[in-house]
Amino acid sequence: MISGKNIIGNKLSKQGDVTYKTFNPKTNKETDFTFYEATSVEINEAVELASEAYKVYKDISGIKKAGFLEAIALEIEALGDELIETYCKESGLPEGRARGERGRTMGQLRAFAALLKEGSWVEAVIEKGQPDREPMPKADIRKMLFPLGPVVVFGASNFPLAFSTAGGDTASALAAGCPVIVKSHPMHSGTGELVSMAIIKAAQQTGMPNGVFSNLNSSGFEVGQQLVKHPKVKAVGFTGSLHGGMALYKLANERDEPIPVFAEMGSINPVVIFPSALEASGQVWATKYASSITMGAGQFCTNPGLVLGIKGEQMDAFAKTLSQEILKLEPTSMLHPNIYGKYTEGKNDLSGQDGVTVIADYTKETSANVARPTILKVSGAKFLANAKLHKEVFGPFSVIVSCKDAAQLEEVLNNLEGQLTGTILGNEKDFATYGNVVDTLQSRVGRILFNGVPTGVEVCSSMVHGGPFPASTDARFTSVGTSAIKRWVRPVSFQDWPNKFLPKALQDENPLGIVRLEEGSYTN
Numbered sequence: 001m002i003s004g005k006n007i008i009g010n011k012l013s014k015q016g017d018v019t020y021k022t023f024n025p026k027t028n029k030e031t032d033f034t035f036y037e038a039t040s041v042e043i044n045e046a047v048e049l050a051s052e053a054y055k056v057y058k059d060i061s062g063i064k065k066a067g068f069l070e071a072i073a074l075e076i077e078a079l080g081d082e083l084i085e086t087y088c089k090e091s092g093l094p095e096g097r098a099r100g101e102r103g104r105t106m107g108q109l110r111a112f113a114a115l116l117k118e119g120s121w122v123e124a125v126i127e128k129g130q131p132d133r134e135p136m137p138k139a140d141i142r143k144m145l146f147p148l149g150p151v152v153v154f155g156a157s158n159f160p161l162a163f164s165t166a167g168g169d170t171a172s173a174l175a176a177g178c179p180v181i182v183k184s185h186p187m188h189s190g191t192g193e194l195v196s197m198a199i200i201k202a203a204q205q206t207g208m209p210n211g212v213f214s215n216l217n218s219s220g221f222e223v224g225q226q227l228v229k230h231p232k233v234k235a236v237g238f239t240g241s242l243h244g245g246m247a248l249y250k251l252a253n254e255r256d257e258p259i260p261v262f263a264e265m266g267s268i269n270p271v272v273i274f275p276s277a278l279e280a281s282g283q284v285w286a287t288k289y290a291s292s293i294t295m296g297a298g299q300f301c302t303n304p305g306l307v308l309g310i311k312g313e314q315m316d317a318f319a320k321t322l323s324q325e326i327l328k329l330e331p332t333s334m335l336h337p338n339i340y341g342k343y344t345e346g347k348n349d350l351s352g353q354d355g356v357t358v359i360a361d362y363t364k365e366t367s368a369n370v371a372r373p374t375i376l377k378v379s380g381a382k383f384l385a386n387a388k389l390h391k392e393v394f395g396p397f398s399v400i401v402s403c404k405d406a407a408q409l410e411e412v413l414n415n416l417e418g419q420l421t422g423t424i425l426g427n428e429k430d431f432a433t434y435g436n437v438v439d440t441l442q443s444r445v446g447r448i449l450f451n452g453v454p455t456g457v458e459v460c461s462s463m464v465h466g467g468p469f470p471a472s473t474d475a476r477f478t479s480v481g482t483s484a485i486k487r488w489v490r491p492v493s494f495q496d497w498p499n500k501f502l503p504k505a506l507q508d509e510n511p512l513g514i515v516r517l518e519e520g521s522y523t524n
Helices: 040-057 062-078 080-091 095-118 168-176 189-205 222-229 242-254 275-298 313-328 337-351 380-385 406-414 435-442 482-488
Strands: 006-008 011-013 019-024 029-036 125-127 141-147 151-154 180-183 213-216 235-239 261-264 270-273 306-310 357-361 374-379 397-403 419-425 445-450 489-495 516-518 521-523
Touching (some): 006 040, 019 080, 019 189, 029 189, 040 213, 062 095, 095 168, 095 482, 168 180, 180 222, 189 213, 270 275, 270 435, 275 313, 275 397, 313 357, 313 397, 337 374, 337 397, 374 380, 380 397, 397 406, 406 435, 435 445
Parallel strands (some): 125 516, 151 180, 151 235, 180 213, 235 261, 270 419
Antiparallel strands (some): 006 011, 006 213, 141 489
């Protein structure tokens, strides 16, 4: 049963009297769940508890932390149909999506558990001392990664499980040795509470310190602002809008001690379709992209919002087929009336820009909050002249840009901001013919695809889900995959340290049996 209370370590708390409800976008009504917004006292209590937990949690072995993460996965699974029903009620998303996202969430937790069991992620480096070196002795210096401290994670609106309470940010931070305080997303606070209680139960079962995890409710901005400004918070994870991410980034950098904000802030994910692809399978790609653009009502950060090609009959045929195919698909509900409203406002704004033609617009009657897919078309010159056309419209929406030649196509890519993904549709000969275009696209993205669709992000060690600003605040890191753990750590060197007092990862005997870089060579 959902209590609506804040979860501060092992206890439930409702010290304030400000409440809010979540919303079912399919029924267009509020749910029965009432949530209590966290007060300043509760915020401070959660952070202080996390700070104390950090002193213990950072030194718990990787094997035990792995057991904690595996226990979280089991407890989430044990929530059964209640979690699925609550997820669907608060998001309007279908049951199949809920079950798939639950599986992904458990998979992420288990992937980080496996990383911890193996142990080499700490990047241990050993360079032994040379006291007899001339003209000066060389000190014994050893280095490894250590956790930063308490981390605040903001739940994402479009992924109530995989990018929220026990999602990638939380899983990677806990794996790194950082206690986590989640600022629950107000659109799915009930889902968040159920998962939070699963985490707390797993923490108690595996002997983790009280305060290793907390969950605070809020329908506005103040709780998140207070958390980011708290001096004992050491890093922030965020998935959402550019406006929200930059607000947190600014707050974090205005602190007496600035802290990193790892924000993934969306993207229009350009797709370049070369003449070879149009000739060989233009209609096939049009059909595939109609499905990709409308998947999940277009509410993916990897939604292909921009399709670029060289003008001609084949490009026109592709645009016509894409428009026809997208209108055959039944539109679906968006996550919330506010998101639906912003989508409608954004697509209407871009549809009215100079030189823009609306080539697909779903006009049939729909239920409340159902997003009508829209495709626009514009010339390369008009696109270059109007920066508004570069902005993301979150929903089933895409802009086709018809460039006069390869040079203009390259110019358009050069004028784009950083993106999460970029896609090339073509053949292997195109890498020679359009090498500059391919190189330019690569410089703008965190992940570049060849003959595929960008929707769908595999959770694996080689995945990069991030990209040059403003796709993310730091293009050196990913928020998906096991490399995400590196956001929450910093390197520490030990010089001339007695062997028995070194962390186990750096001791001569290598008691953990991990791969280490010793004297320039990798060995275990």
